[in-house]
Amino acid sequence: MIKRFALTTVAIIVIVGALVGTKLLQFRAMAAAGAHMTPPPETVTSAPVREEDWPDTVTATGSVESVQGVTVAAELAGKVMKLAFEPGALVQAGDLLVQLDTSSEEAQLRAAEASAQLAKANFDRSRDLIQKATISQAELDAADAQYKEAVARADNIRATIAKKTIRAPFAGRLGLRLVNLGQILREGDAITTLQTLDPVYVNFSVPQQRLSVLHPGADVRVTTDAAPKVVFAGKITAISPEVDVVTRNVRVQATVPNVEERLRSGMFANVEVVLPTAEKKLIVPATAILYAPYGDSVFVIEEKKDPQSGQVQQVLRQQFVRLGGARGDYVAVTSGLKPGDQVVTSGVFKLRAGTPVVIDNKLAPDAKLDPKPANT
Incomplete structure (x- = not known):
């Protein structure tokens, strides 16, 4: 029994050893084959690095x-008796918008005008009598003062009526109506908004380093x-004389015609200042740009001889670059490349340095400086 158990154990050990040895030989053969195997080349699209004359521009975001x-708000409290405007309508300076209740003021005005007429008649009579030496100069001065006071009271009532007759202060487009007929308004209650939309201002900020190239009229x-699809x-028209002490930016204001009123107050806008100079870029x-937090890069295609086969291959070299501005589908590179370098233009996120490639530009993206995308 013991002899049979010992023989069985030895047989198991021999079998396991044979299996392990076989696997080790297989792994060693696979490793040797992998060391001599070269990956198949990647198919890529490419484009040469070009030198172009670009007009010098300053880009910014603005509003x-x-x-x-x-x-437009109520200057005095009162009841809305008439709404004379439609929301969103164009109005001219002086057009009536809202009429508040002025019945009490109109009655007071009639009384004040009557008092003013009586005071004027008394003043004229006193002026005739002073020439005949019938009254004293003091009585004439009192009549003059009473007449002027009566006129001032009438003018004050007229001013109150004018303040309750709310008119457009300038020409423009009205906003939404914020009041209703019969509503009691308090002093300062909003009625609507009024905006002049042609032209409009576009305000933006630029770094202080670019201040020297900006000037009114640019x-x-x-x-x-x-x-x-519209470029305005x-x-x-104005450059602020102050530089923000926190951002070191300068506020700039441009005036833009807006005949069709496509631009509205509060809109976000992209601004590009076109300078008269041009630079080669x-x-x-x-x-072609592989954007990354540690630095932007491109893959340059170079020809190298394979040390094993002796054949010349096209392989990738990752080149870190410094980027400038952008126009259309192109980006300017300020350092890292030279004219004529061939760079990969698609699928750069899946590539790595040293990969052999084959160029096939049949499906290369059509990059343009002034792209006009079609509706899809």
Whole structure:
């Protein structure tokens, strides 16, 4: 029994050892084959690094503001007797918007005008009598004062009536109506908004380093997602004399015609100031850039000889670059590349340095400086 158990144990050990040895030989053969195996080349699209004359521009983000904009409010308390405007309508300066109840003031005005007429008649009579030496100079002065006081009381009532007759202070477009007929308004209650929308201001900030190249009259191009295919042309009309001590930015104001009123107060806008100078820049398609927190890079295609086969291959070299501005589908590169370098233009996120590649530009992205995307 013991002899049979010992033989069984030895047999198991031999079998296990044979299996382990076989597997080790297989793993060693696989490792040797992997060491001599080269990965198949990746198919990529490419484009050469080009040198272009780009007009010098200053880009910024800004906001649209109306040239004139107010919230029309009640200057005095009163009851709304007439609404003379429609929400969103265009009005001219002086157009009636709201009429408050002035019945009490109108009655007071009639009494004040009667008093003023009587005071004027007394003053005229006193002026005739002073020439005949019938009354004293003091009586004439008192009559003059009473007449002027009566006129002032009438003018004060007229001013109150005018304040309760609410008119447009300037031409523009009205906002939503915030009051109703018969409503009792308190002093300062909002009635509607009034905005002048043609032209409009576009306010933006630029770094102090760019202040020297800006001047009133410089051309600006404004775009907004509210009108994605429209470029609004304007000019710089004012530059703030102060620099923000926190951001070191300078506030700039441009005036932009807005005949169709596509730009509205409060809109976000992209601003590009076009400078008269032009610079030569190296440009690559934006799809060639691999953006990363530690630095932006591109993959440059180089020809190298395979040390094993002796054949010349195209392989990738990852090159870190410093980027400049962007125009259309292109990005300017300020350092890291030279004209004529061939860079990969698609699928850069899945590539790595040293990978052999094959160039196939049949499906290469069509990069343009002024792309005009079609509706899809």
